Amino acid sequence: QLQLQESGPGLVKPSETLSLTCTVSSGSISSTAYYWGWIRQPPGKGLEWIGSIYYSGNTYYNPSLKSRITISVDTSKNQFSLKLTSVTAADTAVYYCARHSSLRSPLDPWGQGALVTVSS
Amino acid sequence: QSALTQPASVSGSPGQSITISCTGTSSDVGGYNYVSWYQQHPGKAPKLMIYDVSNRPSGVSNRFSGSKSGNTASLTISGLQAEDEADYYCSSYTSSSTPVFGGGTKLTVL
Numbered sequence: 001q002l003q004l005q006e007s008g009p010g011l012v013k014p015s016e017t018l019s020l021t022c023t024v025s026s027g028s029i030s031s032t033a034y035y036w037g038w039i040r041q042p043p044g045k046g047l048e049w050i051g052s053i054y055y056s057g058n059t060y061y062n063p064s065l066k067s068r069i070t071i072s073v074d075t076s077k078n079q080f081s082l083k084l085t086s087v088t089a090a091d092t093a094v095y096y097c098a099r100h101s102s103l104r105s106p107l108d109p110w111g112q113g114a115l116v117t118v119s120s
Numbered sequence: 121q122s123a124l125t126q127p128a129s130v131s132g133s134p135g136q137s138i139t140i141s142c143t144g145t146s147s148d149v150g151g152y153n154y155v156s157w158y159q160q161h162p163g164k165a166p167k168l169m170i171y172d173v174s175n176r177p178s179g180v181s182n183r184f185s186g187s188k189s190g191n192t193a194s195l196t197i198s199g200l201q202a203e204d205e206a207d208y209y210c211s212s213y214t215s216s217s218t219p220v221f222g223g224g225t226k227l228t229v230l
Binding site: 039045046047048049060062063096103104105106107108110111112113 | 123152154156158164165166167168171172177209211213216217218219220221222223224
């Protein structure tokens with residue numbers, strides 16, 4: 001059964017870059033059938049789609065975050081990554097990675113999530 | 121890309137049925153049959169409960185059902201059980217070719 005696991009620093013300073021990696025196991029990230037996405041959830045708040053990447057490297061970003069986001073894929077490591085620049089306290093959230101068949105399709109499964117706190 | 125509108129909270133007694141609404145526009149919910157619903161228990165990742173408006177993934181109880189009318193999608197849970205107490209989020213594909221989530225609804229089982 002496909003599993004996803006987020007990893008990265010749990011604390012990032014304001015104005016710096018948040019970097020997270022999602023490792024995919026029991027399945028290939030190179031599958032032509034799937035997109036790989038990032039979603040975040042500030043404490044006590046709702047879900048926000050950040051962006052997704054196709055195995056080929058084509059990326060799709062939330063317009064509200066587009067200027068600060070880079071999502072990349074490393075097929076040799078079966079991983080995909082998120083970089084969010086110029087972070088502020090508003091970027092404090094649990095960050096989830098997930099898979100979907102297309103941008104129209106539901107996100108399933110999800111990783112367990114990684115809390116990233118932006119603070120000096 | 122505005123979030124879809126959900127009620128902040130709903131409640132019901134065990135055995136009853138409840139419905140959670142998700143209101144968007146013709147550019148998202150009303151324009152496509154790509155509405156999903158997720159269940160999230162505290163401290164856990166969201167779990168897919170309904171996709172493409174009314175389809176249930178394998179393993180999801182048939183007590184969960186989805187529908188859509190115009191710009192509003194709905195999730196109905198029948199025969200409420202204590203384990204259904206959770207946050208529920210809707211999501212829709214949009215005319216911007218991206219997904220958008222609702223603000224979430226807290227379900228309390230009385």
